[in-house]
Amino acid sequence: MKTDRNIPYKIYLSEEEMPKQWYNVRADMKTKPAPLLNPGTGEPLKAEELAPIFCEDLVAQELDNDTPYIDIPEEIRTCYKTFRPSPLVRAYFLEEALGTPAKIYYKYEGNNTSGSHKLNSAMAQAYYAKKQGLKGVTTETGAGQWGTALSMACSLFGLDCKVYMVKVSYEQKPFRREVMRTYGASVTPSPSMTTEIGKKILAEHPGTTGSLGCAISEAVEAATTHEGYRYVLGSVLNQVLLHQSVIGLEAKTALDKYGVKPDIIIGCAGGGSNLGGLIAPFMGQKLRGEADYRIIAVEPASCPSLTRGKYAYDFCDTGKVCPLAKMYTLGSGFIPAPNHAGGLRYHGMSPVLSELYDEGLMEATSVVQTDVFAAAEQFARVEGILPAPESSHAIRVAIDEALKCKETGEEKTILFGLTGTGYFDMFAYEKFHNGEMTDYIPTDEELAASFATLPKVGC
Amino acid sequence: MKTDRNIPYKIYLSEEEMPKQWYNVRADMKTKPAPLLNPGTGEPLKAEELAPIFCEDLVAQELDNDTPYIDIPEEIRTCYKTFRPSPLVRAYFLEEALGTPAKIYYKYEGNNTSGSHKLNSAMAQAYYAKKQGLKGVTTETGAGQWGTALSMACSLFGLDCKVYMVKVSYEQKPFRREVMRTYGASVTPSPSMTTEIGKKILAEHPGTTGSLGCAISEAVEAATTHEGYRYVLGSVLNQVLLHQSVIGLEAKTALDKYGVKPDIIIGCAGGGSNLGGLIAPFMGQKLRGEADYRIIAVEPASCPSLTRGKYAYDFCDTGKVCPLAKMYTLGSGFIPAPNHAGGLRYHGMSPVLSELYDEGLMEATSVVQTDVFAAAEQFARVEGILPAPESSHAIRVAIDEALKCKETGEEKTILFGLTGTGYFDMFAYEKFHNGEMTDYIPTDEELAASFATLPKVGC
Numbered sequence: 001m002k003t004d005r006n007i008p009y010k011i012y013l014s015e016e017e018m019p020k021q022w023y024n025v026r027a028d029m030k031t032k033p034a035p036l037l038n039p040g041t042g043e044p045l046k047a048e049e050l051a052p053i054f055c056e057d058l059v060a061q062e063l064d065n066d067t068p069y070i071d072i073p074e075e076i077r078t079c080y081k082t083f084r085p086s087p088l089v090r091a092y093f094l095e096e097a098l099g100t101p102a103k104i105y106y107k108y109e110g111n112n113t114s115g116s117h118k119l120n121s122a123m124a125q126a127y128y129a130k131k132q133g134l135k136g137v138t139t140e141t142g143a144g145q146w147g148t149a150l151s152m153a154c155s156l157f158g159l160d161c162k163v164y165m166v167k168v169s170y171e172q173k174p175f176r177r178e179v180m181r182t183y184g185a186s187v188t189p190s191p192s193m194t195t196e197i198g199k200k201i202l203a204e205h206p207g208t209t210g211s212l213g214c215a216i217s218e219a220v221e222a223a224t225t226h227e228g229y230r231y232v233l234g235s236v237l238n239q240v241l242l243h244q245s246v247i248g249l250e251a252k253t254a255l256d257k258y259g260v261k262p263d264i265i266i267g268c269a270g271g272g273s274n275l276g277g278l279i280a281p282f283m284g285q286k287l288r289g290e291a292d293y294r295i296i297a298v299e300p301a302s303c304p305s306l307t308r309g310k311y312a313y314d315f316c317d318t319g320k321v322c323p324l325a326k327m328y329t330l331g332s333g334f335i336p337a338p339n340h341a342g343g344l345r346y347h348g349m350s351p352v353l354s355e356l357y358d359e360g361l362m363e364a365t366s367v368v369q370t371d372v373f374a375a376a377e378q379f380a381r382v383e384g385i386l387p388a389p390e391s392s393h394a395i396r397v398a399i400d401e402a403l404k405c406k407e408t409g410e411e412k413t414i415l416f417g418l419t420g421t422g423y424f425d426m427f428a429y430e431k432f433h434n435g436e437m438t439d440y441i442p443t444d445e446e447l448a449a450s451f452a453t454l455p456k457v458g459c
Numbered sequence: 460m461k462t463d464r465n466i467p468y469k470i471y472l473s474e475e476e477m478p479k480q481w482y483n484v485r486a487d488m489k490t491k492p493a494p495l496l497n498p499g500t501g502e503p504l505k506a507e508e509l510a511p512i513f514c515e516d517l518v519a520q521e522l523d524n525d526t527p528y529i530d531i532p533e534e535i536r537t538c539y540k541t542f543r544p545s546p547l548v549r550a551y552f553l554e555e556a557l558g559t560p561a562k563i564y565y566k567y568e569g570n571n572t573s574g575s576h577k578l579n580s581a582m583a584q585a586y587y588a589k590k591q592g593l594k595g596v597t598t599e600t601g602a603g604q605w606g607t608a609l610s611m612a613c614s615l616f617g618l619d620c621k622v623y624m625v626k627v628s629y630e631q632k633p634f635r636r637e638v639m640r641t642y643g644a645s646v647t648p649s650p651s652m653t654t655e656i657g658k659k660i661l662a663e664h665p666g667t668t669g670s671l672g673c674a675i676s677e678a679v680e681a682a683t684t685h686e687g688y689r690y691v692l693g694s695v696l697n698q699v700l701l702h703q704s705v706i707g708l709e710a711k712t713a714l715d716k717y718g719v720k721p722d723i724i725i726g727c728a729g730g731g732s733n734l735g736g737l738i739a740p741f742m743g744q745k746l747r748g749e750a751d752y753r754i755i756a757v758e759p760a761s762c763p764s765l766t767r768g769k770y771a772y773d774f775c776d777t778g779k780v781c782p783l784a785k786m787y788t789l790g791s792g793f794i795p796a797p798n799h800a801g802g803l804r805y806h807g808m809s810p811v812l813s814e815l816y817d818e819g820l821m822e823a824t825s826v827v828q829t830d831v832f833a834a835a836e837q838f839a840r841v842e843g844i845l846p847a848p849e850s851s852h853a854i855r856v857a858i859d860e861a862l863k864c865k866e867t868g869e870e871k872t873i874l875f876g877l878t879g880t881g882y883f884d885m886f887a888y889e890k891f892h893n894g895e896m897t898d899y900i901p902t903d904e905e906l907a908a909s910f911a912t913l914p915k916v917g918c
Contacts, residue, residue, distance in 0.1 A: 002537075009540040012471045078461075081468040082552065082843045093541065093615070111570060113845045113880070155840040156552070175885035181892050182839050380641050381614040384541045386572045421572070423882045426634035433640050 002096060010087040011254040018085055019249040020072060022242050025280050026352060027068035028287040031359065033238065033351035034326035036062075037313060042457040045323055053223060055230050057128040061239040068284075070242065072124075073131075079123045079156060080246070083112035088254040089418075093382040095402070102405035104398060105262070106418040107251040107278060108385065113179070114149035116388065116420030117274050118234050121243035122146070125232045126153035135228035136160025140190065140215030142169055143343050144176030145388075145420060146234035151185035161185040162229070164192070164218045167210035176424055190215040197221050197319065212345070213318025213332070220321055235271030236316060236325070236350050244277025251415065252281045262293060262415040264401055268393035269297040269306065269364070270343050272350030278417040279362070286361060295362035296401075297353065298393040300372070302440045303336040305329055305349045306357055306364035308447060312454055314348055324455060327354040330442075333453030337440035340369065343390040347450075367396045368439035373432040375399050376422070388420040389428055461555060469546040470713040477544055478708040479531055481701050484739050485811060486527035487746040490818065492697065492810035493785030495521075496772060501916040504782055512682060514689050516587040520698040527743075529701065531583075532590075538582045538615060539705070542571035547713040548877075552841040554861070561864035563857060564721070565877040566710040566737060567844065572638070575847065575879030576733050577608035577693050580702040584691045585612035594687035595619025599649065599674030601628055602802050603635030604847075604879060605693035610644035620644040621688075623651070623677045626669035635883055649674040656680050656778065671804070672777025672791070679780055694730030695775060695784070695809050703736025710874065711740045721752060721874035723860055727852035728756040728765065728823070729802050731809030737876040738821070745820060754821035755860075756812065757852040759831070761899045762795040764788055764808045765816055765823035767906060771913055773807055783914060786813040789901075792912030796899035799828065802849040806909075826855045827898035832891040834858050835881070847879040848887055 026032055035044035050059045061070065072080075091104040109117035129137050136159050141147030147163040154161035163185050170177055170189035177187050190210045191198040195218045201208065208214075216233075223231035234240065255262065265282055267275035275297055285291040297306055305328045315332040316322040329348040336345040349357075356362050369389070376392035378399065379385070387395060398416040405412050422429065431437040485491055494503035509518045520529065531539075550563040568576035588596050595618045600606030606622040613620035622644050629636055629648035636646050649669045650657040654677045660667060667673075675692075682690035693699065714721065724741055726734035734756055744750040756765055764787045773788040775781040788807040795804040808816075815821050828848070835851035837858065838844070846854060857875040864871050881888065890896040 008474050015467050113839070113843055152843055156843070174889065175882070178885040178889045178892065179845060179882075182836055182845060182888055184840060377641055380572070381643060384572055384611055384615070386638060386641060423634070423638075426637040429641055430633065430637045433637065 002092065005092055007090050007258050009092060010089050011257070012087055013085040013250055013253055015081060017253055018077070018080065019246050020077065021069040022072055023245040023249060023280050023284060024064065024068055024070055024242050025283050026065040026238065028284050029355065031355060032065040033355045036323040036325055037457065039315065039320065039324050039455070039457070053220060053231050055125065055128045055132050055134065057131065058125060058239050061242055062237060073127060076124050076127045079127070083119060084246070085250050086111055088251055091383055094379060097382045098399065098402050098406065100402040100406040101409060101411045102402040103411065103413045104402055105255070105413070105415045107247055107415070108418045109247060110385065110388070110418065110421035114145060114152055115423060116145040116149065117244060117247060117277065118146045118149035119152060120246050120277070121234060121240045121273065122149035122153035124243040126150065126157045126159055129230060129232070130157040130159055134159065134230055136162065137230055137232045138162040138164070138219040138223040139232050139234070140164045140212060140219045142166050142212045142345065144169060144173055144180070144424065145343070147185070147187070148176065148179050149234070150232065151180040151183035154185065155183040162222055163187045164190040164215040166190055166212055166215050173424060190218050192218060195221045211318060216317040217319030217321045235273040236346070236348065238352060240273045241276035241280070241350055241352050244273050245280035247274070247277040247417065248280040248282060251278065260413060263412040264294045264296065264414045266296045266298060266394045266397050266401070266414065266416040268344060268390050268417070268419065269299050269349065269353065270390060271346045272353040274417050274419045276350055276353050283356065283361065296397055297357065297362060297364040298397045299364065299366050300340065300344050300393060301366040301368045302340045302442065303330070303345055304366045305347060307366045310451055310454065311354060311358050313457060314454055316348065324457060325351050327351045328357065329454070330447060331450035331453040334450035340440065344393065365397060367393055368441070370432070370437050370439050372396050373429065373437060385418065386422045387418060388422045389425050391417070391419040394418070461551070464551055466549050466717050468551060469548050470716070471546055472544040472709055472712055474540060476712055477536070477539065478705050479536065480528040481531055482704040482708060482739050482743060483523065483527055483529055483701050484742050485524040485697065487743050488814065490814060491524045492814045495782040495784055496916065498774065498779065498783050498914070498916070512679060512690050514584065514587045514591050514593070516590065517584060517698050520701055521696060532586060535583050535586050538586070542578060543705070544709050545570055547710055550842055553838060556841045557858065557861050557865065559861040559865040560868060560870045561861040562870065562872045563861055564714070564872070564874045566706055566874070567877045568706060569844065569847070569877065569880035573604060573608035573611055574882060575604040575608065576703060576706060576736065577605045578611060579705050579736070580693060580699045580732065581608035581612035583702040585609070585616045585618055588618055588689060588691070589616040593618065593689055595621065596689055596691045597621040597623070597678040597682040598691050598693070599623045599671060599678045601625050601671045601804065603628060603632055603639070603883065604802070606644070606646070607635065607638050608693070609691065610639040610642035613644065614642040621681055622646045623649040623674040625649055625671055625674050632883060649677050651677060654680045670777060675776040676778030676780045694732040695805070695807065697811060699732045700735035700739070700809060700811050703732050704739035706733070706736040706876065707739040707741060710737065719872060720750070722871040723753045723755065723873045725755045725757060725853045725856050725860070725873065725875040727803060727849050727876070727878065728758050728808065728812065729849060730805045731812040733876050733878045735809055735812055742815065742820065755856055756816065756821060756823040757856045758823065758825050759799060759803050759852060760825040760827045761799045761901065762789070762804055763825045764806060766825045768808070769910055769913065770813060770817050772916060773913055775807065783916060784810050786810045787816065788913070789906060790909035790912040793909035799899065803852065824856060826852055827900070829891070829896050829898050831855050832888065832896060844877065845881045846877060847881045848884050850876070850878040853877070
């Protein structure tokens, strides 16, 4: 075991070094992400159409394609101090285990009770809801990371929090549900009898265990039918990527302090909030022609929106109540294989990242889950941290790139995003340990069928 | 929400500021803790009698009552860097919620995958086992924090790790078991057919779900009957308190940097490893007459070894295979109520802490679990961290002391130990949320019956 190492194992910024502004990558994009469309008219949505659903400051952030730096309000910065800065970790032990000349860093966002980066946007969205004088917010959650993060943020700001949790998760992940209740949230299994859309779905499919699309529809209905409530979302949207830029800004400040410039930046991609946040300031440099980086999005082979999807307008939810977004998508009718572990199950991809990918400013690759869990276990055994399955997609590709460096002898610097912990994913780990985990890759025919669900508008 | 605060929310030491030596409080004690006795002869155990069970360097540390500072080997300091320094947190949000003039700090040891402070000693014990050229180590685990910590440490040092897990926990906490397997440990439900003592117990009690005492007996047998193995323990022993002094040393360095001196230091106490570690350097000052502090041990009312136990020689395990230790004890036959949530179920208390308490150098108090969970939830909602039930005993008393300050207007500084997270304790939180949690306080008659199990030797 080597013991002489110049750069610290973990770099923590001081409170003074923490970002005071978010970075809005859209301001530096020559081609802006396509606007959200009203599904009825096919016209771009205006602020006043979004205001009944989203908080007003968040609507402004959603539509702002021009302001590069947006102040983080003092109250949000204060709340960030309860769980940030997150450490930038030098993976000395992993480098040694791989025998690679590559230098590996990861930005670790799992160091808070929600267990993921989701808290960065939850704190911001709860603050703006409180500032607007709202009583509370509604949202949906699948695996539960976003619901937990939002519950924590609402508890800090004294807001009511109504979480619609996909019924199968509600039943299979009772611990996640109890964490949310500890923070005072009300958690309703979806579909439920508390909404019209829920009643309709239950009447049509009495035994259904729910879906994320259905939970979104219920949460939106609850927000628009309760006085003083708005709906909030944990990924995909421009505003969420803006808030998550704090990840990349902190990572870049920490690297700059030690004069380190990454060659390759890697992140897992589901809806895109983590990847979009991690790469933001680096992509900004790339867009302005100040620096170049290889940027790699990693998605599951079972839900390959960037690598096998179409760049087209699509519904953000399977219930088709949300606006249309132009994005790389598998079609809102796409349902990931049930054996798929953890998150990254979303059929589409953030419009910002979709545009950047379409312009060739970043790469994308997909990996199968047994390879992902092998990387997760290899990582845990030397770096200590038990990674979430989502995060482990990035670990897989970081290890693969480091092993390529071993072959070529190149001393490349790799930065990846470690978005969260796997404490609530031990069923999946157990399957992996017992050799019961299988891989699934959709066939071209299956994808063709789900592409047929794409709407005809706005193309 | 106040936003102008001088002392950082979280104080992280730099790598250079991290302790390079552990502090051995025994060196400053006028009356040393009583020696371990051979249960057969009633004579103090010598190093050569302990060597077949424990690693040789650890035996030396166990018996060393004289050396105040012991170097932390470079390799252990390197491993500590993967999860230390742990943050010292200023509980601004809790202070504000309580409306207290008290200043509250907590040393948070849950920021690692084991979820607790146990990793501090696990890393040290695994290192010494490796240094001795052993193949592996054996241990027992109840709730699983210690087993997880040891699995992580063994994985880093390339040691085999055999964990005997109390059968009821093995079955009820499959996630904990899978975390240990992720780190490569073999986990055996206890009692098992892999040891003679296990076979004997199973023959006598075919349906038993096990106990910690039984698991200790199996782990010790496995260590002494496998070539190249030793037994390791996560609490109670002098060596463990020595390793855990890193908690207090870091906390004191962080406070000293900002010129802060605590008035009251509070820790939960089960076997005593966390409390002993947290208070070590402060107690050292007190013993040397350099400073004074109020030090409070908090134990569950259902397992009150300090507040209602006897200071006497007793077996460390219910199976009576371990040495005798002089400690505050409820009798090794004492079984905590089955409704008791989380850890702190040990019948005795570290001999070091027992002696310090007996001399009046620290106080002890006990709390009932419904009050503990109320404090846990109040804390989580403002500080964000979801605390372990064990840690929440300290939170309860810290809040109570802060509320006393509110009444008197005193601006006391309170430091408490937040030993870990409650991710794997959500069954207990669920009971609390549903109003199904009850309290239990043993009667005097029940304690008299368990005191009758005390051995007659060494008194």
